[in-house]
Amino acid sequence: NAGVTQTPKFQVLKTGQSMTLQCAQDMNHEYMSWYRQDPGMGLRLIHYSVGAGITDQGEVPNGYNVSRSTTEDFPLRLLSAAPSQTSVYFCASSYSEGVGGQNEKLFFGSGTQLSVL
Amino acid sequence: AQTVTQSQPEMSVQEAETVTLSCTYDTSESDYYLFWYKQPPSRQMILVIRQEAYKQQNATENRFSVNFQKAAKSFSLKISDSQLGDAAMYFCAYRSASYGKLTFGQGTILTVHP
Numbered sequence: 110n111a112g113v114t115q116t117p118k119f120q121v122l123k124t125g126q127s128m129t130l131q132c133a134q135d136m137n138h139e140y141m142s143w144y145r146q147d148p149g150m151g152l153r154l155i156h157y158s159v160g161a162g163i164t165d166q167g168e169v170p171n172g173y174n175v176s177r178s179t180t181e182d183f184p185l186r187l188l189s190a191a192p193s194q195t196s197v198y199f200c201a202s203s204y205s206e207g208v209g210g211q212n213e214k215l216f217f218g219s220g221t222q223l224s225v226l
Numbered sequence: 227a228q229t230v231t232q233s234q235p236e237m238s239v240q241e242a243e244t245v246t247l248s249c250t251y252d253t254s255e256s257d258y259y260l261f262w263y264k265q266p267p268s269r270q271m272i273l274v275i276r277q278e279a280y281k282q283q284n285a286t287e288n289r290f291s292v293n294f295q296k297a298a299k300s301f302s303l304k305i306s307d308s309q310l311g312d313a314a315m316y317f318c319a320y321r322s323a324s325y326g327k328l329t330f331g332q333g334t335i336l337t338v339h340p
Contacts, residue, residue, distance in 0.1 A: 151330035
């Protein structure tokens with residue numbers, strides 16, 4: 110059981126370049142989300158999705174786009190990378206958005222360390 | 227909006243001793259969940275313990291226990307018999323009972339001395 114798979118693990122970009130961080134889960138989870146981790150700030154929510162075709166903004170959405178065409182995949186796109194987007198990015202999923210039973214546990218990917226020069 | 231505050235950027239403990247990590251939160255909701263996550267140098271996020279707000283009994287998982295004070299909006303983590311493998315960044319997190327988004331604290335780096 111692979112769980113939540115993120116690729117790549119490391120990436121270096123130049124300012125203005127675009128790229129997509131990939132996230133896939135094989136647990137049939139409805140809820141998927143993207144966080145960024147910065148020193149002294151914990152993890153902050155970028156975007157989330159409660160099911161295929163449905164996405165919404167989190168706390169820090171600017172500069173990022175997402176889509177959810179399938180249940181399994183939730184890619185995060187940086188259209189024009191900026192140094193302020195240097196961070197560690199985590200994808201996380203759970204059975205559904207609601208809580209109770211197995212919904213409470215959020216499964217995390219292993220993270221992507223992104224540097225924008 | 228909910229906020230989570232960890233006021234201790236760094237903590238240290240001797241092996242086999244006990245350490246307590248602090249967490250406070252602010253919310254107007256009455257039903258919610260609280261979590262402690264461990265992040266070792268591997269970057270993996272590991273769920274350590276969780277607490278349902280409607281339960282008065284403090285959660286316990288082996289050497290890890292919490293002191294949940296709902297009225298004070300405090301949720302501290304106690305690690306007993308500390309081990310070298312406990313060294314990591316620890317995050318406190320809040321999750322509403324109504325939606326899935328987690329709100330994290332700033333994190334506390336725990337060092338364990340042999």
